[in-house]
Amino acid sequence: MKGSEILIKALEAEGVDTIFGYPGGAIMPVYDALYDSQLKHILVRHEQAAALAADAYARVTGKVGVCLATSGPGATNLITGIANAFLDSVPMVAITGQVPAAYIGTDAFQEVDIFGISMPVVKHSFLVRRIEDLADTVAKAFKIARSGRPGPVLIDLPKNITVADLPNPQFNGNQVELLSRGEAKQLATARAMIQEAKKPLVYAGGGVRIAGATEELRAFVEACGMPCVTTLHGIGSIQGDHELCLGMLGMHGTRAANMAVQECDLLIAVGARFDDRVTGKLAEFAPHARVVHMDGDPCEVSKMRAADCGIVGDIKVSLNFLHAELEIDEWVSTCMQRKEQFQFKYDAPGELVYAPSFLKELSDRSKGEENTIVSCDVGQHQMWVAQHVSFDMPNNHLTSGGLGTMGFGLPAAIGAQLASPESRVVCVSGDGSFMMNVQELATIKRYNLPIKIVLFDNSALGMVRQWQELFFEKRYSEVDLSDNPDFAKVADAFGIPSFRVEKRSEVSDAITRILTEEGPLFVHVIIDTAANVWPLVPPGKNNSEMLEEATV
Amino acid sequence: MRFTLDVTMANTEGALERLLGRLRQRNFTVCGLNANTSANFARMDVKVTVESTKAIELAIKQLNKLIDVAGVEIRAAEEHHPAHHQQARPHVQHHPERKHVTSFEPHPSFQSFELTTSQIGL
Ligand SMILES: Cc1ncc(C[n+]2csc(CCOP(=O)(O)OP(=O)(O)O)c2C)c(N)n1
Numbered sequence: 001m002k003g004s005e006i007l008i009k010a011l012e013a014e015g016v017d018t019i020f021g022y023p024g025g026a027i028m029p030v031y032d033a034l035y036d037s038q039l040k041h042i043l044v045r046h047e048q049a050a051a052l053a054a055d056a057y058a059r060v061t062g063k064v065g066v067c068l069a070t071s072g073p074g075a076t077n078l079i080t081g082i083a084n085a086f087l088d089s090v091p092m093v094a095i096t097g098q099v100p101a102a103y104i105g106t107d108a109f110q111e112v113d114i115f116g117i118s119m120p121v122v123k124h125s126f127l128v129r130r131i132e133d134l135a136d137t138v139a140k141a142f143k144i145a146r147s148g149r150p151g152p153v154l155i156d157l158p159k160n161i162t163v164a165d166l167p168n169p170q171f172n173g174n175q176v177e178l179l180s181r182g183e184a185k186q187l188a189t190a191r192a193m194i195q196e197a198k199k200p201l202v203y204a205g206g207g208v209r210i211a212g213a214t215e216e217l218r219a220f221v222e223a224c225g226m227p228c229v230t231t232l233h234g235i236g237s238i239q240g241d242h243e244l245c246l247g248m249l250g251m252h253g254t255r256a257a258n259m260a261v262q263e264c265d266l267l268i269a270v271g272a273r274f275d276d277r278v279t280g281k282l283a284e285f286a287p288h289a290r291v292v293h294m295d296g297d298p299c300e301v302s303k304m305r306a307a308d309c310g311i312v313g314d315i316k317v318s319l320n321f322l323h324a325e326l327e328i329d330e331w332v333s334t335c336m337q338r339k340e341q342f343q344f345k346y347d348a349p350g351e352l353v354y355a356p357s358f359l360k361e362l363s364d365r366s367k368g369e370e371n372t373i374v375s376c377d378v379g380q381h382q383m384w385v386a387q388h389v390s391f392d393m394p395n396n397h398l399t400s401g402g403l404g405t406m407g408f409g410l411p412a413a414i415g416a417q418l419a420s421p422e423s424r425v426v427c428v429s430g431d432g433s434f435m436m437n438v439q440e441l442a443t444i445k446r447y448n449l450p451i452k453i454v455l456f457d458n459s460a461l462g463m464v465r466q467w468q469e470l471f472f473e474k475r476y477s478e479v480d481l482s483d484n485p486d487f488a489k490v491a492d493a494f495g496i497p498s499f500r501v502e503k504r505s506e507v508s509d510a511i512t513r514i515l516t517e518e519g520p521l522f523v524h525v526i527i528d529t530a531a532n533v534w535p536l537v538p539p540g541k542n543n544s545e546m547l548e549e550a551t552v
Numbered sequence: 553m554r555f556t557l558d559v560t561m562a563n564t565e566g567a568l569e570r571l572l573g574r575l576r577q578r579n580f581t582v583c584g585l586n587a588n589t590s591a592n593f594a595r596m597d598v599k600v601t602v603e604s605t606k607a608i609e610l611a612i613k614q615l616n617k618l619i620d621v622a623g624v625e626i627r628a629a630e631e632h633h634p635a636h637h638q639q640a641r642p643h644v645q646h647h648p649e650r651k652h653v654t655s656f657e658p659h660p661s662f663q664s665f666e667l668t669t670s671q672i673g674l
């Protein structure tokens with residue numbers, strides 16, 4: 001059997017059915033084998049999009065995402081997408097063609113050391129030297145990608161391997177290694193701490209989704225009756241409209257969430273990593289709290305903030321050991337009262353579309369039978385999605401949290417729609433981010449994916465503009481995009497129906513079209529260039545120093 | 553503090569690079585290294601001395617996370633003596649990331665490689 005056929009068989013043995021890629025010289029033997037295979041190959045129009053789509057496909061399906069590229073520029077184009085998966089702990093296998101082994105190290109045409117280039121942003125990597133190792137390497141790569149804390153694994157595949165022949169190759173699909181629950185002693189300590197606490201608070205992160213522990217988290221929060229805040233990636237792990245959910249904490253978090261964190265006497269971090277966007281000034285974060293830190297990755301516990309009790313192991317199992325009956329009515333009602341008091345307001349003056357209201361209405365009206373997945377890009381619109389769209393499941397909110405990759409939204413929507421054809425997929429993008437992977441409109445058209453794209457056009461790199469306004473004395477440097485192309489025409493040129501929304505009065509009808517039209521749709525929404533994301537904790541400040549629009 | 557670690561790892565492609573890269577990126581400066589493969593090349597035994605203001609447990613956890621690493625043990629710990637240290641190698645303490653560049657006197661023959669801006673056409 002040819003090496004290229006062994007690769008395809010090995011992928012099939014891992015249960016792969018869809019891969020994202022782009023062909024080229026060194027990977028041609030694999031594309032030749034794909035020609036006869038049952039694997040569904042999605043041709044993107046830039047390798048970065050292949051990696052980002054595979055990333056979203058993995059988030060939605062819970063399986064390992066697979067992307068494929070040729071050597072040299074194909075491989076380097078994957079890097080941003082691989083790094084995105086690395087920083088958000090998404091299981092992925094990236095396969096790159098490489099020049100034949102005899103040419104490695106000779107600066108051959110399209111030779112780059114992708115094994116070396118990718119090293120800091122992969123969980124592990126392989127360069128296949130012998131065809132005998134190929135099937136086993138693929139199995140190992142999948143196992144590593146999805147076990148423990150998931151992440152991307154790179155397989156660099158020299159062309160001489162894919163064209164070589166091996167009689168009777170062996171395929172041993174691999175089993176996932178399971179994490180065990182935390183140690184009994186630590187669990188007992190944590191339970192005692194929970195029982196003693198007067199103002200306990202759960203701080204849930206992306207690790208909840210990764211561990212598949214959404215139900216367990218909800219059961220724990222409800223059994224203890226304690227309030228819960230989430231990180232950007234924790235959104236949806238507890239239902240956005242759950243009464244004990246205080247919303248997102250951190251830089252653009254809710255006032256109720258940040259105040260609860262600053263006041264609590266016990267912080268139970270569940271699959272969260274005390275990221276700087278969450279903590280603000282670390283030394284003043286949750287200053288009165290003892291910390292219980294639960295994570296699958298031992299490296300996270302006490303990395304940023306010393307834990308009084310660290311529980312390393314499977315969150316899904318550990319959480320069940322921590323249920324307790326608490327008498328914390330006073331604390332809970334303080335939190336609830338603030339949640340009520342500091343609700344988001346949607347009464348912004350003016351005729352222009354107010355993006356938070358648009359998203360709130362979209363969120364409210366999309367509740368129903370159909371599952372809705374929202375992917376977003378990076379910037380102000382990303383924060384508005386986090387703040388104003390209510391999510392019931394973490395997999396329905398696709399956002400580039402760790403790397404903050406502008407250009408994530410469109411490829412992510414493609415990966416999500418292919419992963420879940422029956423879901424409604426909405427991509428919320430910004431005029432800056434959209435241009436980073438605009439070519440993927442062609443992919444949407446080719447596969448006729450019914451993705452709804454909402455582009456919030458503020459004629460600016462809005463998030464950067466906001467920072468320049470607030471922290472760089474309004475010295476607006478290279479953030480003006482007022483010469484944007486006519487985006488609706490761009491979408492039309494790709495064969496995607498489009499329309500423009502300029503006034504508040506048009507929003508309702510626009511949302512109706514988004515919710516009811518069958519195929520892909522592009523909605524170009526003009527918003528105020530001066531709009532900012534509120535509230536905001538200035539960089540380097542502690543989370544109780546939140547700025548509101550009126551205070552600036 | 554300065555620590556010497558004994559690391560036992562599988563000698564796979566890139567294993568030593570991964571180890572060094574991980575230490576560097578997590579802010580542990582390598583100040584000594586000895587690495588030997590076993591006779592059949594399957595295993596690599598590494599003795600590495602690192603210096604950092606970070607707790608050594610962070611380095612150990614990070615190394616243990618590498619797929620190739622089978623075990624990490626502390627072989628020696630040494631208190632960092634800034635005064636003595638500074639005398640021996642003046643720039644190590646203040647500019648760890650630039651220490652070699654700044655503390656080496658270039659060999660006289662290197663000077664012939666110095667280009668003026670006019671030579672390179674600026
Ligand atoms: C690839 C990449 N380059 C640069 C940045 C820095 N950055 C963060 S937000 C932002 C502006 C995004 O503009 P837009 O997509 O229009 O979103 P808006 O903030 O206006 O909603 C920039 C440049 C980034 N996150 N990613």
Ligand SMILES: [Mg+2]
Pocket residue numbers: 379430431432456457458459460461462
């Ligand atoms: Mg913008």
